[in-house]
Amino acid sequence: MLPLPFALEQGGIPLYQQLYDALVEQLRRGTIPAGSRLPGKRALAQRLGVAVNTVDTAYQMLVAEGYLESRPRSGFFALPVDDTVASGDLPAEYIPPLPEPPSYRFDLSTGGVDTALFPFRTWGRIQKELLYDAPELLSHGSRQGDRNLREAIGHYLALYRGVVCSAEQIVVGAGSEYLLGLAAGLFRGATAAVEEPGYGRLRTILSNNGVRCQGVSIDENGLSVDALRRCGASLCCVTPSHHFPTAVTMPATRRGQLLRWAAECPGRYILEDDYDAEFRFDMRPLPSLQGMAGQRGPVVYLCTFSKSLAPSIRIACMVLPPELLERYRAMYGSYANTVSRFEQQTLCRFLTGGHFTRHLSRMRGIYKTRMARLADALETALPGALLQGKHTGLHLLLTLPDGPGEEEMVRRAAEAGVRLQGLSAYYAKDADAPPCPPNTVILGYAALPDRDIPALADTLARAWRS
Structure with missing residues (x-):
């Protein structure tokens, strides 16, 4: 009988796993040579003082993974182990873990939202109703998103953003970045003008999908x-x-010039990201570029529900002009939709029941008040500071004319427990x-509790005026 120099310990790791x-x-190191017959299940169980089932489970796992062979009426035999596996002295390749993000007392990053504002009760009630009443949602739905959801989104966009489209032109997907990647695939090999400064991840997504990026000044x-016109x-x-991050809003005259640029040459398109359009505090936002261009105009329209609901609810939509819709269906028509149908139908009922517009109205009021309180606190604590972006969106630009420099401001803020970014991080310097x-x-205030505003302003003042 082969020597089996090990013992099993009660408690902790299951006995079959230890065995x-x-x-x-031993098989990898060659202590049990290939071709050797292992002890019978009952004999080994008796030697180790465990149940026969424990040994049988371990043996069956080894058979399934190719370490042992079970021969009828003969027992279990060791199989040859590949040399690369048998060299147990070789160190395993080290894969570093993802770094843990540092913790901050105040987080002014621009991706956050106030999760306390999420409509938990209404959203949960709708989802519960769907779980009991709509078992068909466990099956596949339309690849572009459930039609009734696309109709509801189309109605909302027409009423509040002036978008002109049919439900057939709408594509629902798991977040704006996913949809942007699909849209970029429609323009593979083209050159895209991107805003400078601008959203850096846009460049990454376009480049990853074969679109060359050229910065154009703001x-x-x-x-x-x-x-x-000059960039080609x-x-x-x-x-x-x-506009992110400068908070500039494009006036109607400039929008008209942009649409004329697209109309001058066949094959030119505008990709409109309707970023933060729902959070305008001074007046109703201008209609979308897509609405100005019309249903067949050269505009691809993107919007997301991440800021208005929650980042983890990955629902966004894209509106394609008819000729690009044909190209989209030829390239991606076999792709399954990436959003759970339960989430789709919850949003659909949330829209058609009037809950979404009421929710947005409540959020605008709360965020407007928070922005005003933050602006007052900063202007009091930092005399001479200049604030931009009060009219719209969920972040402010703060300029300290006699400050220690952007890099130093970011560093000192971090040391004081404040997470924020400098404006220069959004310049690619190719324009x-x-x-x-x-x-x-840049100060994102959506996730900043109102009670923390005075302490934040005082912390920044002490950090930057020291």
């Missing part, structure tokens, strides 16, 4: 159409309702754009 691990180690009215792009990516304004940082 399996010990036998694998002025007080948004993306410069003169610079756009056939696709223009803009955030006209609320003929004015230099980044000095001493300017």
Whole structure:
């Protein structure tokens, strides 16, 4: 009988797992040579003082993984182990874990929302009703998203954003980044004009899908159409309702110029990201570019429900002009939809029941009050500080004219427990754009509790005035 120099310990790891691990180690090291017959289940169980089922489970796992062979009426025999597996002295390749994000007392990043504002009761009630009343939602639905949801989204966009489209033109997907990746695939090989400064992840997604990016400068009215003409792009990516990060809103005149640029040459398109359009505090936002262009216009429209509901509810939509819809269906028509049908139908009922518009109205009021309180606190604690972006969106730009420099402001804030970013982080420096304004940082306030505003302002003042 083969020597089996190990013992099993009661408690902790299951006995069958201990036995399996010990036998694998001996098989890999060659202590149990290939072709050797292992002890019978009853004999080994008696030697180890365990149940026969424990040994049988370990043996069956080894058979399933190719370490042992079970021969009828003969027992279990060791199989040859591949040399690369048998060299147990070789260190395993080290895969570093993802770094844990640092913790901060105040988080002013721009991706957060106030989760306390989520409509838990209404959303939960609708989901519960669907779980009991709509078992068909366990099956596959439309690849572009359930039709009644697309109709509800289309109605909402027409009423509040001036979008002109049919439900057939709408594609529902798991977040705007996913849909942006699909849209980028429609323009593979093209050159896209992107805003400078702008959202860095947009460049990454476009580049990963074979679209070359060219930065185009931003002025007080948004993306410069003169610079756009010079760059030779056939696709223009803009955030006209609320440019990130400068908070500029593109006026109607500049929007008209942009649409004329697209109309001048077949094959030119505008990709409109309607970022933060629902959070305008001074007046109703201008209609979308897509609405100005019309149903057959050269505009791809993107919007998301992440900011208005919650980032983890990955529902966004894309509106495609008819000719691009044909291209989309040819390329992606076999793709399954990436959003749970229960989530789709919950949002559908949330929209059609009037809950969403009431929820947005409540959020606007709360965020507007929070922004005003934050602005007052900062202007009091930091005399001379300049704030931009009070009219719309969920972040402010703060400039400290006599500050220690942007990099130093970010560093000192971090040391004081405040997470924020400098404006220069959003410049790619591949455009003929004015230099980044000095001493300017971005303050996202959506997830900032009202009670923390005075302490935050005092903390920043002490950090930057020291």
